[in-house]
Amino acid sequence: MRVSTLVVLGLGAGVAALVWSFAPQTLPVDDEAVYPLLERAQVPPQMRVGVLHTGRMDSKAVFAYRGGGLEDRVFGMDVVVVEHPAGTLLFDAGFGRNVQAHAHTIPYLMRTLSSITPEVPVIEQLQRAHIAPEQLAGVVLTHAHWDHVSGLEDLRGVPVWVTQAELDFIRSGHPAARLARELGELDYRVYAFDGPPYAGFDASHDVFGDGTVVLVPAGGHTPGSVIAFVQAPQGRYALVGDLAWQREGIDRPAERPWLSRLLVDHDARAVRAALTHLHRLQQANPDLVILPAHDRRLMQTLPAAFTGAPAH
Numbered sequence: 001m002r003v004s005t006l007v008v009l010g011l012g013a014g015v016a017a018l019v020w021s022f023a024p025q026t027l028p029v030d031d032e033a034v035y036p037l038l039e040r041a042q043v044p045p046q047m048r049v050g051v052l053h054t055g056r057m058d059s060k061a062v063f064a065y066r067g068g069g070l071e072d073r074v075f076g077m078d079v080v081v082v083e084h085p086a087g088t089l090l091f092d093a094g095f096g097r098n099v100q101a102h103a104h105t106i107p108y109l110m111r112t113l114s115s116i117t118p119e120v121p122v123i124e125q126l127q128r129a130h131i132a133p134e135q136l137a138g139v140v141l142t143h144a145h146w147d148h149v150s151g152l153e154d155l156r157g158v159p160v161w162v163t164q165a166e167l168d169f170i171r172s173g174h175p176a177a178r179l180a181r182e183l184g185e186l187d188y189r190v191y192a193f194d195g196p197p198y199a200g201f202d203a204s205h206d207v208f209g210d211g212t213v214v215l216v217p218a219g220g221h222t223p224g225s226v227i228a229f230v231q232a233p234q235g236r237y238a239l240v241g242d243l244a245w246q247r248e249g250i251d252r253p254a255e256r257p258w259l260s261r262l263l264v265d266h267d268a269r270a271v272r273a274a275l276t277h278l279h280r281l282q283q284a285n286p287d288l289v290i291l292p293a294h295d296r297r298l299m300q301t302l303p304a305a306f307t308g309a310p311a312h
């Protein structure tokens with residue numbers, strides 16, 4: 001066989017493998033695995049959960065989960081705000097004022113696969129609501145990827161809550177945490193998982209000591225990724241960061257296609273385990289609203305933070 005024929009055959013096999021990697025495939029679910037129902041917290045009646053839309057990327061469902069079609073899908077850059085009598089917490093920081101410059105810290109291929117549209121940065125939404133950044137108890141990072149930390153640049157002085165594993169990741173020199181590193185020394189507050197197992201996760205950290213906001217370790221997408229379980233008068237939520245980009249990742253469950261995993265996931269196996277875990281947790285707790293950070297369809301069901309008005 002001639003070398004050119006071999007090259008053509010090799011290329012053809014490569015293309016076929018790439019196409020196959022997008023084909024529908026659900027993850028095996030262990031039906032025997034039973035996850036305890038989430039304990040109901042004593043929820044202060046004045047507690048609120050809201051959202052700030054800081055930007056969006058327009059992409060395709062096919063990149064978000066195996067079996068996704070070619071239809072357009074909005075990836076929201078959304079910040080969840082929890083107002084609790086003991087303090088107001090932001091979950092992630094979304095796109096900041098300098099998002100266009102920040103986008104240059106990500107790989108070229110990722111930039112070309114998505115189009116970035118800034119909406120209103122957190123700092124401007126705070127100003128409109130006459131809230132000074134110093135009034136915030138902190139920003140809790142689900143993880144330190146660029147699209148979750150861009151807005152931190154405008155919020156200097158606000159405590160940034162991270163796990164030791166995520167702070168180590170930021171400081172490790174890893175390219176996926178480049179923007180977080182380039183933002184320099186922020187007011188990082190490292191918390192420990194000093195509480196008992198929660199919702200089938202190994203350990204927990206109860207932020208306000210009343211069970212309303214409980215953080216659990218869920219490394220995989222990045223080494224120190226977390227999930228935040230929030231209970232409020234409006235309902236019970238799981239903020240799962242980027243374990244899935246869109247709800248189908250948990251509903252089916254289905255992981256990201258190979259190309260997306262390659263670009264963004266630190267440990268694809270751990271992500272798979274977390275997805276099937278969340279799938280079972282949802283079955284055990286039908287009222288739990290699982291919120292992937294970038295699923296705009298779900299995020300826009302939350303009221304607009306600080307105003308209480310519908311977000312759309």
Ligand SMILES: [Zn+2]
Nearest residue numbers: 143145221242
């Ligand atoms: Zn991410």
